[in-house]
Amino acid sequence: MVRPDTPRTYTAEHGFPARHIGPDTAATEQMLATLGYDSLADLVDAAVPETIRTDRPLQLGDALSESQVLAALKLFASHNRPKKQMIGQGFYETETPAVIRRNVLENPAWYTAYTPYQPEISQGRLEALLNFQTMVADLTGLEIANASLLDEASAVAEAILLMRRANKKHAEAPVIVDADIFPQTRDVITGRAEAVGIQLQFADLSAGLPAGEICGVVLQQPGNSGAVMDHRAVIAEAKDRGAMVTVAADLLACALLTPPGEQGADIAVGNTQRFGVPLFFGGPHAAYMAVGPGLQRQLPGRLVGVSVDAEGRPAYRLALQTREQHIRRQKATSNICTAQVLLAVAASMYGVYHGPGGLRRIAAEVHAHAQALAAALRAGGFSLVSESFFDTVQVQLDTAEAAETVISGAEESGINLRRVTETTVGISCDETTTPEHLAVVLQAFGVAAAPDEQQPTGQYAFSSELVRSSEFMTHPVFHSVRSETQMMRYLRKLSDRDLALDRTMIPLGSCTMKLNAAAEMEAISWPEFAGIHPFAPEHQTTGWRALIEDLEDKLAEITGYAAVSVQPNAGSQGEYAGLLAIRQYHLANGEAERDICLIPASAHGTNAASAVLAGLQVVVVATAADGTIDMEDLQAKLSQNPDRIAGIMITYPSTHGVYESDVREVCAAVHDAGGQVYIDGANLNALVGLAEPGRFGGDVSHLNLHKTFCIPHGGGGPGVGPVAVAEHLVDFLPRRGVGGASGSADEAGAGSSAPVTAAPYGSAGVLPISWAYVALMGGDGLTAATAHALLTANYVAARLKDHYPTLYTGENGLVAHECILDLRELTKASGITAEDVCKRLIDYGFHAPTLAFPVAGTLMVEPTESEDLGEIERFIEAMVAIRAEIQQVIDAEHDAADSPLRHAPHPAAVVASETWDRAYSRQQAAFPVPGLRGEGFGPDKYFPPVSRIDGAHGDRNLVCSCPPPEAFAAS
CATH class of the missing domain: 3.40.640.10 (Type I PLP-dependent aspartate aminotransferase-like (Major domain))
Known part of the structure; x- marks a missing residue:
């Protein structure tokens, strides 16, 4: 018996909770009747063990309206003080092109999508990620890049682990880390290394490497001091001594500087924040990792590759998926499960938008601002920490008081500078820097003269031997999308290739995919939130x-x-x-x-x-x-x-x-x-x-x-x-x-x-x-959401029990918020697999449930509380129809190999082809239920852009950068 004071009302009939929770009162009652319960409270009592039940309602206050919540967020935002951020240290102001902000970051077609484990319905975002990989690989001068990591500091940690794995001969030797690395990276990698017993040795590498055996070397370019160093000698020495080399590289600087790969590095890491992604008080930002030959199978995170579909068309997919940690477990190369896909997409589109010429121009302008600032400071009698730099100038002052005077003076005039040490002040330029900003900075130093001309001159504040001479981003995608009309249509074309939550339920067990309300999303792009530096x-x-x-x-x-x-x-x-x-x-x-x-x-x-x-x-x-x-x-x-x-x-x-x-x-x-x-x-x-x-x-x-x-x-x-x-x-x-x-x-x-x-x-x-x-939601709304999540999962399990048995149930034969449908006996009888069902669901306009986890041969379904009864019934209808198609195979009406399930999914190009020699009709292929033909639920037919993709072919023929247009023309 549940405790008397346990909350027992789980309705959400008014306000925002009613919009978040899909089933209304009538639908809830209908679903409960199907399950044989009089109320949600009775269902909860039957499903949730009394031994774990809370004895108190959530103390979160009443639910607020959308206008009240936005007002409260405005109040929080009003207490932040946005400044012109010239702190640097790996985080920079940037211009987010409005067409990217509106059509990617603020577009539910992009932000509600799931990880592209079902590649046939993910071709748009996979292409965007392939653009990202190509851009990063080209800029770093390395062979292959992954589809993003979480942040720069943890990316360096991943690189250290990779060097240890790949350099087995010297795996137990220390990793030498450039003393001029960002302090946040130093903090993170120190903790990571200590946990797994990796010895780190921080050293000033300007005079060469320390003596002794070395596993790997980590360099920063430009360094924390802003210094741009020629690392070729250190890299060559490290390689001669059997070590591997990682460079934490500023991607924008790579447009002007000889990239890490051309200097001999094995690995490059960094972040792409300054490619159009706001500061966001520290994140999210897409980090990257690029590697040289032979290391692609060691890469952590995700890797997008090119394979072919059933008709031989080039098609994108996640490659080398056996590296995924849910398969390798304690042998995994990394524990990373997610990446920063949305931000990687935004950064890739920044590259598409500007092209290589635009990136060179931006980098040159940033550098010119830094040069002008340095020249004026020198003329004012100030000593610079480094005379070789890209975007960051650090000034050594005589006293802590002098440094504080500069910092506070600039802040009063609206600019944040970096307090590097008690007596060192750092100034970082970026693409938003103007001559007026530089004048304010110089005034804070007491330099009255205006800075010199800031237009790029072709002369650099680093060695001419470090000036990049190689081309990058030569693929047509970085040259052919220039006007905003083109960009808008390109983004729409890619999003139309995908299935995201804005089109259909995504019933993924263990990966809850529910409403991301517009009101919840609205504040994140406000400048008072998005424009704040994490070290302000x-x-x-x-x-x-x-x-x-x-x-x-x-x-x-x-x-x-x-x-x-x-x-x-x-x-x-x-x-x-x-x-x-x-x-x-x-x-x-x-x-x-x-x-x-x-x-x-x-x-x-x-x-x-x-x-x-x-x-x-x-x-x-x-x-x-x-x-x-x-x-x-x-x-x-x-x-x-x-x-x-x-x-x-x-x-x-x-x-x-x-x-x-x-x-x-x-x-x-x-x-x-x-x-x-x-x-x-x-x-x-x-x-x-x-x-x-x-x-x-x-x-x-x-x-x-x-x-x-x-x-x-x-x-x-x-x-x-x-x-x-x-x-x-x-x-x-x-x-x-x-x-x-x-x-x-x-x-x-x-x-x-x-x-x-x-x-x-x-x-x-x-x-x-x-x-x-x-x-x-408030406490009551959150509790109601949980109760409705239990309701929808148990309803799906009950409605499908005569077609697919539920593998596990708890007390009173009920599940929690998800159910596992067991297809193993059907597979034995028909040869049709759970993967076949996933691909066939695409033809019905659905993203598949979670496949083969935690039990092979099963599907884990989580409807969430946000799906209304109509959408849930549409999914049930699809699953019942698919069960009938499996029965056709069992009854020998179709061979498994010739069934619509094995051929699924069916792109429009296949359905509309001149010849049709399959054992089933075109209508069964593409319009298997009335709703897809404009009856019942209304016409809403999604056609995938490709047929089933050959995963094995993609792993054997690993292509992880943008293929030439001829590859598509040939198909």
Whole structure:
């Protein structure tokens, strides 16, 4: 029996909650009747174990209206103080072309898309990402680039791990890091290296490399000091000594400077923020990694490649997918699950918009501004830290007081400069810098004279031997889209090739894809939020920090934990931060021997990969026949490893989509063994308002704001993965004082563990979305959303039970917020696979459910609370029709190889071809249900641009940059 004071009303009939939740009152009643329950409260009582239920309503206040929420966000924004940002340090002001802002960043066709694991319905964003890879590879002078990483600092960490993997002969030797690296990168890689036992040695490399064996070298170009160095001698020496070399390179500078690949580097990393992506108070921004020959199979993250479809047309797909961590688990090359796709798309389109000539012009103008500034400062008697630079000039002053006078004087006139040291001031120019800005800066230094002519002269403030002579971005795509009309149509053409949430439900289990409301999205592009530098002075960012603190408090209230940090910029990074907190806690208690992390066999692969990166050893716990944790095996593993258990990672509800009734027993057993309990918050959409992981046994959880809390998936990113901890782990949250930012270990809410991202608050730019969602819903609305998520999942399972059995159920035969449809017996009888069903769903206008996870041969379906009954019925209709098509194969009306399922999907070019020799009609191929023919639900036929793509061909013939137009013409 549920406690009497447990909230029991889950309706959302008015205001924003009614717009967020798809089923209205009548639909809810109809769905409940199908399930045999009188109310949502009765359904919740039957589905959710009483042992985990909360005994109090969420203390979040009443739901606000959209106008009230926007007013509150305006108030937060008003307390920020936007300045002309000349701080630099890896973050720069940039001009976002309006056509890109409106048609990409603010376009739901782009920001509501899912990761392109179903490539036939992702051709648009895959082309955009291939443009990104081509642009990055060309600019860095390396063979191949990936489809983005999370931020520059963690990208350097990934490069260090790659060098260690690839350079097996010297894997145990230290990695030498340029002392002139950005301080935020130094902070992040120090923590990452310490966790996995990599020795880092920071050194001034201007005089060469230290003696001794070396695994790898990390250089920065330009350096933290702004210095542009000729690294060829150091790189050559490193290679002669058997080491590999990574260069953290400014991509815009590569338009003028000899790129890393041409200097001999093996790897280049960096970020693409200054390619049209706002500062966003630190993120999200798309980092990059490019590598030389032979390293493409070592790349972390995602790699877009070119394959062919069933008719031989070139077609894009994610290549080398066996590297994905959900397959390789603790052997994964990285724990990264998401990237920064939306921002990578924006950066790639910035490259398309400007072309190589435009990028050269922008880089030359930026450099000319820096040259003019340097010349005027020299004439004024000031000493520069480096006479060789690209965009950043640092000035060495005599006293700290003199430096403070310059900094404060510039700030009073509207410009932020960088306080590098007590006596050093840095000034970074960017594409928004004007002569007026330079005059203000010089005035702050007491230099009255106007700077010299700022137009590019062809003379550079770096060695002529470093001037780039090679061409880049020669592919026609970077030369043929120039006018805004062309750009608008190109973006529309690409988005039309995709299926995103703006067209159809995306019923992906474990990857909640629900409404990203326009009101939630609106504030992120306001200049008072988007134009703030992550290292701006604290007194200029009070609005940002107040919003973040309030959101962290709300998330703590929702989860039942003591504190939350929003610094991790992806779910994978939240996992890492949470496990690092556990590891640091044991070390602080003098229990270094606690190094085993127990992980159920059904867990998402990032769990195991994150544990390894946190310095823990993975021990797998078996899964029982009903999908729950095998308690006998758990006790055995605990007994086999006395005094070594660091913790257990569990997902709740389980990865199998059910509430495990013995979760408290699992937590107690691990606690009794001295371990900590990590509860993966990927499935928090089934808990909010009903149960709190911090109160039913969890010590730490990460959350996915891009799932439960409505930050859009963006085609695979942006994401935020906050980490929430119990009181005893608060001191081990990621440290906010990253990169010399204000904030320290003793600041309220800041921890003592190493920072995990390059900015104090990670991808802060998208946090207003989640703040708005929580405020718009209120405690009652959030609880109602959870109840409706349970309703829709159980309704789908019930309506399809006669066609596809549900693999696992919990108490009273119910599921949580998702259900696993078991197709294995149908596959045995027909030869039709779960993948065939995924491809056939495209012809019905749907994105497929999650394929083959956590059980091969199954589909995991999560309708979410945002889908209305009409859309849910349309999906059910499609699945029932597909089941009938499978029966046609079973009944020998079609061979599996000649069935519409095996040939799916069917592009318009195939359906409209002059000849048709298939065993089924064109109508069955393309219009299998009346709604697609203009009956019932109305005409809304989506045709994929390509047929089924040959994945094996793409891996054998890896093409990961833009193919020439002739390849498409030939097809």
